Amino acid sequence: MKYKTTGATTSIHAGGRLASYYWQRTRRNKLAIAGLAFIIFLIFLALFGPFFTMDPTEVNFEEKNLPPIGFSVEKSTYDIETSEFTTTIIPGTWKHPLGTDNKGRDLLAMIISGARISLLVGLIATGMAIILGTIIGVLSAYAGGWVDNALMRFTDIMMTFPFFLLLVLIVFIFGHSLIFIVLAIGLTGWTGTARLIRSESLSLRTREFVTAARAIGARDRRVIFRHLIPNVMSLIIVITTLSIPGVIMAEAALSFIGLGDPTWTSWGIILSAGQHTLDTAWWIAVEPGIMLFLTVLAFNFLGDGLRDAFDPKSNI
Amino acid sequence: MGKTWLRDYLIKRLIYSVIIAWGILTITFILVRAGPSSPADKYLANLTASGQDVAAVVSAIEARYGLDKPLWEQYFSYLGNLFRGNWGWSFSTSMPVMELIKTHWVYSFQLILLSSIFAAILGILIGIYSAVKQYTRTDYTLTFLSFVGISLPNFWLGVMLILLFSVKMGIFKTYYDTTLPLFSLENLKALVLPVMTLGTGMVAGYVRYTRSAMLDNLRKGFVTTARAKGLPERTVIGKHVFRNAMLPLITIIMFDLGSIVFGGAYLTEIVFGIPGLGQVSFNAIFANDYPVVVAVTLIGTLLVLLINLVTDITYTYLDPRIRYD
Numbered sequence: 001m002k003y004k005t006t007g008a009t010t011s012i013h014a015g016g017r018l019a020s021y022y023w024q025r026t027r028r029n030k031l032a033i034a035g036l037a038f039i040i041f042l043i044f045l046a047l048f049g050p051f052f053t054m055d056p057t058e059v060n061f062e063e064k065n066l067p068p069i070g071f072s073v074e075k076s077t078y079d080i081e082t083s084e085f086t087t088t089i090i091p092g093t094w095k096h097p098l099g100t101d102n103k104g105r106d107l108l109a110m111i112i113s114g115a116r117i118s119l120l121v122g123l124i125a126t127g128m129a130i131i132l133g134t135i136i137g138v139l140s141a142y143a144g145g146w147v148d149n150a151l152m153r154f155t156d157i158m159m160t161f162p163f164f165l166l167l168v169l170i171v172f173i174f175g176h177s178l179i180f181i182v183l184a185i186g187l188t189g190w191t192g193t194a195r196l197i198r199s200e201s202l203s204l205r206t207r208e209f210v211t212a213a214r215a216i217g218a219r220d221r222r223v224i225f226r227h228l229i230p231n232v233m234s235l236i237i238v239i240t241t242l243s244i245p246g247v248i249m250a251e252a253a254l255s256f257i258g259l260g261d262p263t264w265t266s267w268g269i270i271l272s273a274g275q276h277t278l279d280t281a282w283w284i285a286v287e288p289g290i291m292l293f294l295t296v297l298a299f300n301f302l303g304d305g306l307r308d309a310f311d312p313k314s315n316i
Numbered sequence: 317m318g319k320t321w322l323r324d325y326l327i328k329r330l331i332y333s334v335i336i337a338w339g340i341l342t343i344t345f346i347l348v349r350a351g352p353s354s355p356a357d358k359y360l361a362n363l364t365a366s367g368q369d370v371a372a373v374v375s376a377i378e379a380r381y382g383l384d385k386p387l388w389e390q391y392f393s394y395l396g397n398l399f400r401g402n403w404g405w406s407f408s409t410s411m412p413v414m415e416l417i418k419t420h421w422v423y424s425f426q427l428i429l430l431s432s433i434f435a436a437i438l439g440i441l442i443g444i445y446s447a448v449k450q451y452t453r454t455d456y457t458l459t460f461l462s463f464v465g466i467s468l469p470n471f472w473l474g475v476m477l478i479l480l481f482s483v484k485m486g487i488f489k490t491y492y493d494t495t496l497p498l499f500s501l502e503n504l505k506a507l508v509l510p511v512m513t514l515g516t517g518m519v520a521g522y523v524r525y526t527r528s529a530m531l532d533n534l535r536k537g538f539v540t541t542a543r544a545k546g547l548p549e550r551t552v553i554g555k556h557v558f559r560n561a562m563l564p565l566i567t568i569i570m571f572d573l574g575s576i577v578f579g580g581a582y583l584t585e586i587v588f589g590i591p592g593l594g595q596v597s598f599n600a601i602f603a604n605d606y607p608v609v610v611a612v613t614l615i616g617t618l619l620v621l622l623i624n625l626v627t628d629i630t631y632t633y634l635d636p637r638i639r640y641d
Contacts, residue, residue, distance in 0.1 A: 031460075157339035160624070162616045164579025169344070169613040172601055173351035249469050253583055256471050257598055275475045275587070278483045278490075285479065289472035297467035304463070 022234070025309035032305020035298035042295060046119050049112035056113040056265050060104035065281040067092045068099040068107070073281075099283045101273065111288055114267040118295060121182055122248040128186025129247075130240050133193025138228055140194070141201035142220070152198070159191045167250060171259045178261040181254060185247055193239050200232050234310040241303035245296040252292050267292050326629065333625050340617050345394055348610060349387070398614075404607030408600060413611045416596060422498065424592030428573075428581050431511045435518030436569065442519070443526025448553060450531060458523065465520025470580045474513035474587035481509060492590045514584045518577065525568045529561035536560075563635055570627040574620030 026032055050056075067073050072091040079086060092099055098107040140151040170184040204210060205228070213223055254260050255268025262269070267288035274285030385393075397403070403413040446458040482490040488509050496503040533539065534557055542552045582594030589595065593612050600608035 031463075153335070153339070157336055157343065160336055160340060160574070160617055160620050161343075161613070162574050162578040162620060164582060165613040165616045168582070168597065168601070169609060170347060172609050173347055175352065245467065252469060253471060253579070257583070257586055257601075259601065271472060271475065275478075278475070278479045282479055282483070285472075285475050289469065289476065292469050292472060293467055296469065297463065300463055300467050 022306075022309045026305050029301075029305035029308060031301040032308075035301030035305070038294060038298040039302065042115055042298075043119065045112055046115040049115070050109070053109035053112055054106050056105060056109035058105060060100075062104065063096065063100050064102055064104040065277070066090065066096050066100040066104075067281075068283050068287070069094065069097050071099075071283070098287055099281070101270070101284050102277055102281060107270070107284065107287055110265045110270055111267070111291055113265045114270060114288060115291065115295075117178070117261075117264050117266040118248050118251065118292070121178070121185070121251040122244045125182045125185035125189065125251075126240055126244045126247045128182070129189035129243065130193050130236060132186065133190035133239075134197050134229075134232070134236060136190065136194040137197025138201050138224060138232075141198045141205060142224060142228070148198075151194075155191050155194050158188065159195075161188070163188065163246075164250060164253065167254060168257075168259065171254060176254070176259045176261055178264060181251060181259075181261060185250060189243065189247065193236075193243075196235060196239065197232055200235055201228050204228055204231050238303060238307045238310060241299060241306055245299040245303075248292070248299075249296055322632065325632065329625065329628060333621055336621055337618060340614070340621070341395060341398060342391075344610060344614055345391055348606070349390075403611050406600070406605050406608045408603035408605040408608070413607050416608065417593065417611065417615065420591055420593055420596050422592075423590050424581055424585065424594065426498065427507065427510055427514060427584065427590060427592060428577060430507055431514040431518060431581075432569075432573070432577070434511055435515045435522055438515075439519040439522025440526050440565070443523040444530055444553065444558060446523060447527045447530035447534065450534075459527070462520040462523040465516050466524070468516060470513055470517050471583040471587050473516060474509070474584055477509045477512060478587070492588045494589075494591055510584050510588045510590060513587065514577070514580050517580060518572065521572060521576070522565075522569065525565055526561065529565050530557055532564075533557045533560045563631065567627060567631065570623055573623055574616070578616045578620070 065073070067090065069092040072089050074087050075090050076085050076087050078084075096106050096108065098111065100106055101110070136151055136155070140148045166188050167184055170188070171181055174180045174184070210223060210227055213227055218226070251260070252266065252268035252271070255266045256272045258272065260266055260269050270288040271285055271292075274281070274283075274288070277284055401414055403417070405411075406413050406416050409416055442458060442462075446455050449455045478488075478490055481487045489506065492506050492510065493502070496506060539552060539556055542556045543549075547556075581592065582597065584590070585592045585594035586598050593615065597609055597612035599605075600612075
């Protein structure tokens with residue numbers, strides 16, 4: 001992930017007035033609003049959906065490979081007594097609106113359960129990475145000297161690792177439970193944020209309001225929490241929104257190559273199973289992918305809209 | 317002045333890269349050693365399955381990998397071995413890791429090379445067009461499409477392309493045929509879907525970068541001057557604007573190679589069964605073949621380091637205005 005910034009940050013505090021100003025600006029971007037609407041829909045789906053769907057782990061071989069509503073498949077059965085093939089056409093049923101997989105599990109339930117995993121991993125891991133990046137960035141800018149030097153060289157080293165290859169290595173070494181996956185993403189995804197926050201903080205540090213705060217005797221902690229952090233908040237919000245899709249995609253990719261947590265039904269795992277049944281049950285691979293794609297797209301649109309609203313000149 | 321600063325800069329940059337390389341190797345060593353299971357354990361899981369004496373096997377493996385020695389000694393022998401090109405033994409394929417990599421790297425290379433060429437040409441052309449037509453319906457459509465492109469998970473795109481072109485339409489094979497000679501038309505045909513899979517996201521990214529780099533330059537004074545001189549628009553865009561937009565573009569494209577393309581190629585190889593380094597690492601994960609998984613990540617990372625170094629150096633030659641102190 002590469003971010004560029006023009007150095008013009010804007011504060012979103014000031015009693016909520018600015019926040020509503022930026023909301024007005026974001027609202028003008030229709031795609032951003034569509035993205036936001038989809039994300040809200042997805043959050044509701046993940047929170048409450050599982051109460052209304054059937055058990056996503058319930059296996060029923062009688063109903064395996066059923067197509068989604070509006071589609072039908074031909075199924076040949078071999079009759080031993082007459083030694084004849086009979087072809088029956090099986091349509092999708094409302095019992096399984098999105099069809100079933102090769103074990104007869106309900107795909108709608110699986111996909112809703114997958115939404116939980118994707119959002120959970122996406123939000124928590126991104127949150128970790130952003131908090132870590134902000135701490136390192138602010139610390140680096142504020143401490144300066146050898147602390148800054150050491151932290152930035154460490155950031156350079158971590159940045160050289162191709163994100164996905166490092167993830168594969170860490171998850172392979174430490175085991176692929178959901179906690180380790182979240183930790184691995186959180187502990188490796190902070191580098192871009194750290195650099196951006198550092199350069200923003202460096203420019204903010206020399207501004208008059210910081211000097212003024214110092215002059216009236218504000219301590220370091222007050223300067224950092226009352227002056228630096230609130231002023232980089234808009235930047236943090238934009239980076240967060242634009243980082244979530246990458247993280248969601250990384251988790252799905254890990255699951256896809258078999259390094260996901262097998263105890264949870266995630267989109268990547270469904271997709272990975274579906275790629276082997278393309279000729280008999282194409283929908284198993286198609287459906288979770290569409291959800292993954294729409295989710296990533298929604299976050300990208302929202303992030304882009306927010307960035308434009310906060311700082312039209314920047315091109316992160 | 318002149319040559320001296322350049323030489324000094326090159327030396328500085330080189331030393332810096334060596335330090336980063338050392339950091340990469342050290343972090344990898346720490347990760348492997350900090351893991352809940354040692355390489356011996358993973359090896360063990362394979363051997364005990366065949367019913368051998370556990371204690372004897374453990375000590376034999378530990379002696380073989382030097383795991384019985386103190387940690388600092390292991391660390392230095394690890395660095396020394398990597399430096400001498402001794403990257404360990406892959407037991408799942410029964411050959412040195414270096415040999416394994418030598419036989420498979422070319423498959424990754426051809427995929428990444430072809431995708432990069434495809435993406436650079438298409439992405440830059442569309443990006444220029446979009447920038448020239450800024451704020452028109454075409455520009456909005458192209459920008460929208462580039463969003464779609466970067467949001468498509470490439471492994472899913474690969475599966476969808478196989479579904480459409482191989483399973484439904486039967487134009488391409490569902491799997492990459494490894495028996496084909498590398499430099500043949502059949503091989504090129506076999507790579508069409510993989511290149512589309514890896515390239516789509518890259519194209520979309522390049523469209524966005526090119527568009528914004530072009531727009532940065534389109535309103536500069538020298539463009540107005542060029543137009544005022546009466547140069548045809550084609551020359552203004554092609555020679556004046558694009559040449560200036562190219563430098564930042566090259567940096568971003570090179571940066572992408574490490575952060576996005578290597579991961580994408582890894583997944584693309586797995587989807588299509590291309591026997592490149594990603595597929596090698598993928599197989600090694602399931603065989604618990606430790607040295608191979610570590611080696612593939614290390615190679616990817618060291619390559620990124622090398623690419624960054626080369627990009628930086630080329631940059632200083634291409635753009636005489638740049639001075640590093």
